[in-house]
Amino acid sequence: MKPTLLHVGAVVRDADHVDEAPTYIVMENGRIREIGSGRYPRSTEDMDVYERPTSVAIPGLINCHGHAAMTLLRGAGDDMPLMRWLHDRIFPLEAKLTADAVYWGTLLACWEMIASGTTCFTDMYFFMDDAARAVAEAGIRGVLSVGLVGLQEEAGRQGLARTRQFARTWHGAADGRIRVTLGPHAPYTCPPRYLEQVAELSAELDLPIQIHLSETAGEVEDCVREHGRSPIALMRDLGLFARPVLAAHCVHLSEDDIAILAQHNVHVAHNPQSNLKLGSGIAPVPRLLRAGITVGLGTDGAASNNNLDMFEEMRLAATLHKGVGLDATAVTASEALAMATSEGAKAVFLEPGHGRLQVGAPADIVLLDLDSPVLLPIHNLISNIVYSASAAQVTDVFVGGRALMSRGELTTLDTERIRFEVRRLVKQLRAPAPV
Numbered sequence: 001m002k003p004t005l006l007h008v009g010a011v012v013r014d015a016d017h018v019d020e021a022p023t024y025i026v027m028e029n030g031r032i033r034e035i036g037s038g039r040y041p042r043s044t045e046d047m048d049v050y051e052r053p054t055s056v057a058i059p060g061l062i063n064c065h066g067h068a069a070m071t072l073l074r075g076a077g078d079d080m081p082l083m084r085w086l087h088d089r090i091f092p093l094e095a096k097l098t099a100d101a102v103y104w105g106t107l108l109a110c111w112e113m114i115a116s117g118t119t120c121f122t123d124m125y126f127f128m129d130d131a132a133r134a135v136a137e138a139g140i141r142g143v144l145s146v147g148l149v150g151l152q153e154e155a156g157r158q159g160l161a162r163t164r165q166f167a168r169t170w171h172g173a174a175d176g177r178i179r180v181t182l183g184p185h186a187p188y189t190c191p192p193r194y195l196e197q198v199a200e201l202s203a204e205l206d207l208p209i210q211i212h213l214s215e216t217a218g219e220v221e222d223c224v225r226e227h228g229r230s231p232i233a234l235m236r237d238l239g240l241f242a243r244p245v246l247a248a249h250c251v252h253l254s255e256d257d258i259a260i261l262a263q264h265n266v267h268v269a270h271n272p273q274s275n276l277k278l279g280s281g282i283a284p285v286p287r288l289l290r291a292g293i294t295v296g297l298g299t300d301g302a303a304s305n306n307n308l309d310m311f312e313e314m315r316l317a318a319t320l321h322k323g324v325g326l327d328a329t330a331v332t333a334s335e336a337l338a339m340a341t342s343e344g345a346k347a348v349f350l351e352p353g354h355g356r357l358q359v360g361a362p363a364d365i366v367l368l369d370l371d372s373p374v375l376l377p378i379h380n381l382i383s384n385i386v387y388s389a390s391a392a393q394v395t396d397v398f399v400g401g402r403a404l405m406s407r408g409e410l411t412t413l414d415t416e417r418i419r420f421e422v423r424r425l426v427k428q429l430r431a432p433a434p435v
């Protein structure tokens, strides 16, 4: 592939370093080869050149928690608490999902994520071979796991076997864009003995784990009643935290829980919108950050958000905790941007360099239109991005140096076809079951 040259009006290298001046970026072999001020000083022959003098380049956003194909269930059950939402609406609809549906639902998610500046996302679902195929085709990065539920022994065993096969087929596939993790759903769907087996398999495959933990007060109460300790303490005692773990939600935590998470270097995916919408609560993010815990940001599935726009999560993360703690410094714009980029990369176990624009880093770059009224004027570019921007300002997206969106046009996805297939599939999903 030819090197790609970008001329932009400004660069956010990371959440603390901004160049508010014309800059060039050269991408080659999937990585950033050069960044320099002004115009590229040498011949641009044999380069793909993108002239975007009124754009700012930022690191691609990293969505640290979600269930991509749940785009098909967007709006299918709203204004309900988590357990009723799951059991009355989501599980019955998910029982009707086919491999084909997961494939098209994941492509719809990839379309939405690319168009809103996300270059890497995590997924925990089923029919994951079909989800991985969608990720490979879309050109985005995915940290993927087979959702594991261990309430029935045989289904639990099959899930572990499927995970083993999935890791063999997909870990490192699509030019390294796909990573595999283990995905036990939650302590209330995975009994202790099963979670021990998950930890053993994680060690054997040398792959991290992602799991939902302490999402609702009810979950924590049930766990204390059943196991005599919180979900966090239970995970430690089962040996799960001896492995690298990304814990989604962590809304209801005691001081002891926070100490355990810090001590075992457990990463947290904060999903403010989903937690608000399901009435689950608000994660104690300022306390997690103070304890030195790596916190990334996620949207969760589109059935509980209801979109996959990471700009909304950034703004919520940066405003919500101020209101709750009556402290305008609680989570700063720079901290929120880091959670969606460099800290998010760390949270999902990508190697250093991801989530930053620096020489040698993977060329995952998003361009925002500085001519947009919401980005005018610039007193503080990071403040504009976190408190004012939205998906609407994203014009171009590169992953591994490849343009997935150029001037608003998707290059890898047939959006017309996705629209058609999603409408077809949802008609089937909504049809009454045959009698």
Ligand SMILES: [Zn+2]
Pocket (backbone or CB within 6 Å): 065, 066, 067, 212, 248, 300, 301
């Ligand atoms: Zn989730």
